[in-house]
Amino acid sequence: xxxxxxxxxxxxxxxxxxxxxxYMPSFPITPQTEIIETIAGWIDQGEMDCRxxxxxxxxxxxxxxxxxAATGVRVFTxxxxxxxxxxxxxxxxxPGMRAPFVLVNVSRGLQTPVxxxxxxxxxxxARDSGFLQIHCSTCQEVLxxxxxxxxxxxxxxxxxxxxxxxxxxxxxxTREPVEIPDPAAVDRFLPxxxxxxxxxxxxxxxxxxxxxxxxxxxxxxxxxxxLATLQGLPAYAEIAAEFAQAFGREYxxxxxxxSDDAEWVLFMMGSFATKAKDAVDRMRxxxxxxxxxxxxxxxxxxxxxxxxxLAGKRGVAVVDQNLSMGKGGVLHxxxxxxxxxxxxxxxxxxxxxxxxxxxxxxxxxxFEMIQVLRRAAEEGRPPTPRLLFTADELREVRKLQAVAHxxxxxxxx
Amino acid sequence: xxxxxxxxRGGQGMKTASRMLGTALFLEGFQVQDAPRYxxxxxxxxxxxxxxxxxxxxxxxxxxxxPDLVVVADDSLVPVPAAGVLQGITAxxxxxxxxxxxxxxxxxxxxxxxxxLTLPVETSEQAELRFVGAASAGAAARLLGAIxxxxxxxxxxxxxxxxxxxxxxxxxxxxxxxFDRMAEHAGCVxxxxxxxxxxxxxxxxxxxxxxxxxxxxxxxxxxxxxxEVRTGLWRVLRPVIDYDRCNRCWWVCSEFCPDSAITxxxxxRPEIDYDHCKGCMICVAQCPPHAIxxxxxxEFAEKTP
Numbered sequence: 006x007x008x009x010x011x012x013x014x015x016x017x018x019x020x021x022x023x024x025x026x027x028y029m030p031s032f033p034i035t036p037q038t039e040i041i042e043t044i045a046g047w048i049d050q051g052e053m054d055c056r057x058x059x060x061x062x063x064x065x066x067x068x069x070x071x072x073x074a075a076t077g078v079r080v081f082t083x084x085x086x087x088x089x090x091x092x093x094x095x096x097x098x099x100p101g102m103r104a105p106f107v108l109v110n111v112s113r114g115l116q117t118p119v120x121x122x123x124x125x126x127x128x129x130x131a132r133d134s135g136f137l138q139i140h141c142s143t144c145q146e147v148l149x150x151x152x153x154x155x156x157x158x159x160x161x162x163x164x165x166x167x168x169x170x171x172x173x174x175x176x177x178x179t180r181e182p183v184e185i186p187d188p189a190a191v192d193r194f195l196p197x198x199x200x201x202x203x204x205x206x207x208x209x210x211x212x213x214x215x216x217x218x219x220x221x222x223x224x225x226x227x228x229x230x231x232l233a234t235l236q237g238l239p240a241y242a243e244i245a246a247e248f249a250q251a252f253g254r255e256y257x258x259x260x261x262x263x264s265d266d267a268e269w270v271l272f273m274m275g276s277f278a279t280k281a282k283d284a285v286d287r288m289r290x291x292x293x294x295x296x297x298x299x300x301x302x303x304x305x306x307x308x309x310x311x312x313x314x315l316a317g318k319r320g321v322a323v324v325d326q327n328l329s330m331g332k333g334g335v336l337h338x339x340x341x342x343x344x345x346x347x348x349x350x351x352x353x354x355x356x357x358x359x360x361x362x363x364x365x366x367x368x369x370x371x372f373e374m375i376q377v378l379r380r381a382a383e384e385g386r387p388p389t390p391r392l393l394f395t396a397d398e399l400r401e402v403r404k405l406q407a408v409a410h411x412x413x414x415x416x417x418x
Numbered sequence: 419x420x421x422x423x424x425x426x427r428g429g430q431g432m433k434t435a436s437r438m439l440g441t442a443l444f445l446e447g448f449q450v451q452d453a454p455r456y457x458x459x460x461x462x463x464x465x466x467x468x469x470x471x472x473x474x475x476x477x478x479x480x481x482x483x484x485p486d487l488v489v490v491a492d493d494s495l496v497p498v499p500a501a502g503v504l505q506g507i508t509a510x511x512x513x514x515x516x517x518x519x520x521x522x523x524x525x526x527x528x529x530x531x532x533x534x535l536t537l538p539v540e541t542s543e544q545a546e547l548r549f550v551g552a553a554s555a556g557a558a559a560r561l562l563g564a565i566x567x568x569x570x571x572x573x574x575x576x577x578x579x580x581x582x583x584x585x586x587x588x589x590x591x592x593x594x595x596x597f598d599r600m601a602e603h604a605g606c607v608x609x610x611x612x613x614x615x616x617x618x619x620x621x622x623x624x625x626x627x628x629x630x631x632x633x634x635x636x637x638x639x640x641x642x643x644x645x646e647v648r649t650g651l652w653r654v655l656r657p658v659i660d661y662d663r664c665n666r667c668w669w670v671c672s673e674f675c676p677d678s679a680i681t682x683x684x685x686x687r688p689e690i691d692y693d694h695c696k697g698c699m700i701c702v703a704q705c706p707p708h709a710i711x712x713x714x715x716x717e718f719a720e721k722t723p
Contacts, residue, residue, distance in 0.1 A: 036456075118636035182444060279479055280477065283477035291615035293615070367621065372615055399624050406633060411637070411639065
């Protein structure tokens, strides 16, 4: 084991290297490119035995990843944002092949307008695809979850591709101390890929991605993928327990921070959740009974663990770093569906949209979210959804609009 | 927790400086977080990088709001609002500026009563500031007081290991020299405290109004808004035309200028738009009679009243 100061991108690359990925179809995109650069460097220096292929697009890249996994080799690939969307036809296509591999997504806000900084609207577009999703909050977690993801993807009851998500900039380009496990220890935790019957060979012909012209077989195959995805929850629990035993780091489907005795809970995912942890510490110092619950698994959604973790809480502030146009925060809706009708569900479930395009969330904003919960609990009804956006920020936008002559009609008058 | 911000220009090694300091702190057993802030960065454009270090795991992320130490590698950035050099500085922030002007001059200029130190710049380095990153890291290491000289050396070696012994040696000279120069200020930077609930002011959240679609579309109706972006401030070298030698073949320099920053006057004289010339020096290389000189901005500023 060595302890090193590395970026989230390098941590993802280490995950692929320690997993002994055989094949890596690639396509560059900011802020992911450092992952493929790092691996390309290792292959060049003979430190990693992996075949890297530069594809002509992310669509081809995901197709190649699924096809290669179907031949029984261990596949790693990575993308971000618009790249993930460009691949979307195949993101929804390859899970049905039941060929497991790992895709690292480095979250970056989607256009329009174009940005480089992170939010989760990109990775949530893959939410209903049949890829399982693991969300990380530190560089260490990126490395560790990449290893766990292979076990999960290749689990015989699951057999589906897995996305490991990390936030652009806040993890991708940020160096943190990371324990890089010994290859021998990783080999014990994650032996070579046993493809079982998922083995496409020239001598054993097989048709993949077939057409079924009928709703009945279609329903069957689609629902089977859903059932396999649900198997990801118990499988993840087994694998995470084994990981904790081998490496001493705990990765439950939920991270709970000071939430056991909390009355008020912040609920969010990704690297911004560490900011929330800091805010929880500050509020605890002030005597507020506040905690944090962070889902690591987004698909399958950890329904039952969430019901247990949030039972009896007075209020939950859901901070969505994403936006579903015409509905609002995705996590808020998902959590509401889990809690609705439960006898001891939290009284108040509040929706906040924050961190879009990497917009910072300040400590005082976390404090205020808890105050909003308190006021709502007193009034006995949930507050209206709130975008974290200040008067100063609106003035900033107005200035940009003035430069852009956005108010053209004024000019025409 | 220590919170340190490095400001400089693309190409001056601010990311490397933050990594040298980050690695040095890491080697001393600190929990460390370091990151550059990328955007549409280019050589010469203002950039910054930051380092956090603490004994406990660090949960804070992103831009540092209240720095304990601000290191400015290029003093021409201090008055540029877009560079954000002065953002969040308080009376307890230590400012370290690479400059040949007196600390008192800078204190007056930015109206700062706190601790402001200077690190002299070698005259021969002024145009390019090639090793200012290493010097910035070395000085910062000493100001924190938490990093022994040998650890700084190990960190510089580690960060530059791929670049060969000669480059390592030259960077080390600068880093260690700056470290030694800061001896009397060793340890003057104090760790900042955590932001408490009692200190907090409620955020001034607003409900966004629903604007008309043509205003709310991310479109730029105004022509040539790029004129508003004074990229001339990215320049460290200034192309200066000697009109006595210029033979008015304006189509050469104006055509080669990648930023269309050379226009032609009615009498055929090429004229450089210094608000937008980024100082790439392509015109200097292309000019047939060698009538364009590359003058360091610092030198030009000193000669111009």
